[in-house]
Amino acid sequence: MEVILLERVAKLGQMGEVVRVKDGFARNFLLKRGKALRATDANRAKYDGMKAELEANNIKAKGEAAVVAEKIDGRDIVIIRQASESGQLFGSVTVRDIVVALAADGVTVARPQVWLDSPIKTIGQQKVTIAVHPEVETSVTVTVARSAEEADRIKRGEDISTRQEDQDAAAEAIAAAGEFFDPEAQHDEAEPAPAAEEK
Structure with missing residues (x-):
């Protein structure tokens, strides 16, 4: 037609x-x-x-x-979801979730105005295009995380593949090991081991 x-x-x-x-x-x-x-x-x-x-x-x-x-333009919306340790979401973030998050932030958009190729299924950041008019487009950054603290880490660009507790424990272990290590220490000459007696 x-x-x-x-x-x-x-x-x-x-x-x-x-x-x-x-x-x-x-x-x-x-x-x-x-x-x-x-x-x-x-x-x-x-x-x-x-x-x-x-x-x-x-x-x-x-x-x-x-x-x-x-x-x-340039807004950063945070969506909190449950996810596995590897970062796979239990479910997904869809256009509807983005519209609801924008509405909570004081911006009203219709679902057809949000362009999302496929649902978001992992933790991280993604740019999403919003077509507020056929000739006017803008974008928002959607940050998906397990908690607000993790969202802040993602925004700062930190590695979230390891948990914060694990990173803190590793830093403490390095600090503790540093207390025992003395770079000025003199190494004693080790006495040779006694030779094994033959029978």
């Missing part, structure tokens, strides 16, 4: 372009959400009549989206 786009649609085209799409996509998404009109002669004339209004609305929406993007 050929449709006239009423706004920019990612990976499809710009406002005013006539594009060919599958019938189901046109009926269930583009036409249903008011993003396109069927490409008939009557609708082409209708689009020409409302083109200036659509462009003005798009410019206004783009300006509002830029303000929202400025508030979101």
